[in-house]
Amino acid sequence: MSKKLYIKTYGxxxxxxxxxxxxxxxAPLGYAPAESPExxxxxxxxxxxxxxxxxEKVFSELGRLRPLKEQRGTVLAVAGxxxxxxxxxxxxxxxxxxxxxxxQTYHRLPEMVARASRAGGHVLETDFPAEEKxxxxxxxxxxxxxxxxxxxxxxxxxxxxxxxxxxxxxxxYSRPAEDVLREARRLVEGGARELTLLxxxxxxxxxxxxxxxxxxxxxxxxxxLARIRYTTSHPRDVDEGLLAAHxxxxxxxxxxxLPVQSGSDRILxxxxxxxxADDYRRLVDRLRTARPDLALSSDFIVGFPGESDADxxxxxxxxxxxxxxxxxxxKYSPRPGTPAAALEAQVPEAIKEERLAVxxxxxxxxxxxxxxxxxxxxxxxxxxxxxxxxxxxxxRSPWLQAVHAPAPPDLLGRVVPVRIASAGRNSLAGVLx
Ligand code: SAH
Ligand code: SF4
Ligand code: F3S
Numbered sequence: 001m002s003k004k005l006y007i008k009t010y011g012x013x014x015x016x017x018x019x020x021x022x023x024x025x026x027a028p029l030g031y032a033p034a035e036s037p038e039x040x041x042x043x044x045x046x047x048x049x050x051x052x053x054x055x056e057k058v059f060s061e062l063g064r065l066r067p068l069k070e071q072r073g074t075v076l077a078v079a080g081x082x083x084x085x086x087x088x089x090x091x092x093x094x095x096x097x098x099x100x101x102x103x104q105t106y107h108r109l110p111e112m113v114a115r116a117s118r119a120g121g122h123v124l125e126t127d128f129p130a131e132e133k134x135x136x137x138x139x140x141x142x143x144x145x146x147x148x149x150x151x152x153x154x155x156x157x158x159x160x161x162x163x164x165x166x167x168x169x170x171x172x173y174s175r176p177a178e179d180v181l182r183e184a185r186r187l188v189e190g191g192a193r194e195l196t197l198l199x200x201x202x203x204x205x206x207x208x209x210x211x212x213x214x215x216x217x218x219x220x221x222x223x224x225l226a227r228i229r230y231t232t233s234h235p236r237d238v239d240e241g242l243l244a245a246h247x248x249x250x251x252x253x254x255x256x257x258l259p260v261q262s263g264s265d266r267i268l269x270x271x272x273x274x275x276x277a278d279d280y281r282r283l284v285d286r287l288r289t290a291r292p293d294l295a296l297s298s299d300f301i302v303g304f305p306g307e308s309d310a311d312x313x314x315x316x317x318x319x320x321x322x323x324x325x326x327x328x329x330x331k332y333s334p335r336p337g338t339p340a341a342a343l344e345a346q347v348p349e350a351i352k353e354e355r356l357a358v359x360x361x362x363x364x365x366x367x368x369x370x371x372x373x374x375x376x377x378x379x380x381x382x383x384x385x386x387x388x389x390x391x392x393x394x395x396r397s398p399w400l401q402a403v404h405a406p407a408p409p410d411l412l413g414r415v416v417p418v419r420i421a422s423a424g425r426n427s428l429a430g431v432l433x
Contacts, residue, residue: 004034011048047082051333081168107136153199177208194227213241259299263318264311295325303352305343
């Protein structure tokens with residue numbers, strides 16, 4: 001009998017990847033994708049614990065799903081990082097949930113589903129199993145899109161003082177290069193033209209001698225693969241090999257998400273980032289020497305405990321010095337169990353709001369400038385999907401800008417020169433060159 005599965009994904013791209021793999025793990029049990037939770041026999045919430053708001057969303061979503069459970073007997077599962085961090089709390093607050101599983105146990109989902117239906121109770125699996133889930137997952141079968149994610153590294157040993165990831169994802173682990181290459185070949189055979197390598201600390205990858213730079217070179221040999229990206233990288237793990245790959249591997253795209261969090265040395269130290277603001281400036285110089293057209297993106301936290309006006313000014317200075325193509329910025333959110341949450345000098349909410357607004361205004365200006373600079377130029381666009389209007393295709397520039405242009409459907413999956421005619425804040429419009 002065919003059954004239907006609906007997965008709702010929160011958080012980072014690693015969760016997006018995990019959701020796709022969970023669907024594959026459950027496919028042999030007869031689960032096909034559902035259009036909506038209402039049409040599903042099983043709903044999985046794949047959750048994120050990074051900030052308080054992200055975690056709270058899970059409980060409100062569960063409240064909305066509860067009637068489905070009561071009326072249709074829908075199996076409800078909570079996966080991901082909230083499940084890992086608060087498994088018991090979920091079962092206490094939402095006892096109608098059937099399965100709670102962490103990010104390292106989803107290869108066991110079929111068994112959990114069977115147990116939940118037998119027992120009628122709860123299944124809670126949030127250990128960090130000794131066996132590696134990647135060794136137990138089926139080979140990727142789903143047809144990927146033009147762009148695909150590929151997790152190569154998981155977990156984190158860095159313990160930034162604000163962050164839950166080392167607790168929710170566990171210790172750093174690199175998949176062996178041969179596994180990664182096999183999965184990459186399958187994805188490319190299935191139609192993917194661009195791969196984004198994923199990891200919480202992706203450039204700490206050590207599944208091959210020579211690290212991420214060496215892996216990128218091996219991947220670049222795959223025929224049919226046009227573009228390689230990776231995210232999220234840490235400033236402390238950019239080694240010579242990776243710099244050289246940026247200089248020498250044309251398939252490696254000239255866009256790098258390199259979170260810095262703050263421009264104040266005092267705050268960077270309190271965050272346990274283990275580098276100074278000038279180290280970041282120097283690193284960006286070296287990256288731009290290796291690849292002169294490299295564009296940068298970053299993450300920023302405002303209102304970390306103890307952040308003064310002067311610290312915040314230092315962050316604005318760093319942003320002006322570097323010039324970012326885009327960035328994400330957040331108000332500091334105290335996370336239970338992390339060292340920073342226990343610090344006394346918490347910054348008042350109103351000041352966080354104010355600083356965030358100032359920072360986002362500056363970043364938006366930089367993004368608008370960066371986009372405006374492409375107007376009149378011809379850029380290579382990988383077309384990924386149909387555009388919003390008939391007769392259009394949409395894709396990305398090498399610098400991850402969204403671009404749309406009038407184009408015939410047979411250009412889907414192709415890298416095509418497009419002359420940029422106009423730039424908005426979030427996308428560019430052009431014509432085939
Ligand atoms: N591994 C990545 C970050 C993963 S979390 C890195 O080291 O950069 C993604 C982003 O969420 C972080 O870069 C940070 O800017 C933000 N973040 C993490 N914990 C946070 C917290 N407690 N409050 C606010 N933002 C946070
Ligand atoms: Fe979190 Fe820091 Fe690890 Fe990034 S490096 S996942 S911010 S602890
Ligand atoms: Fe969120 Fe977990 Fe990713 S906390 S950001 S889903 S690693």
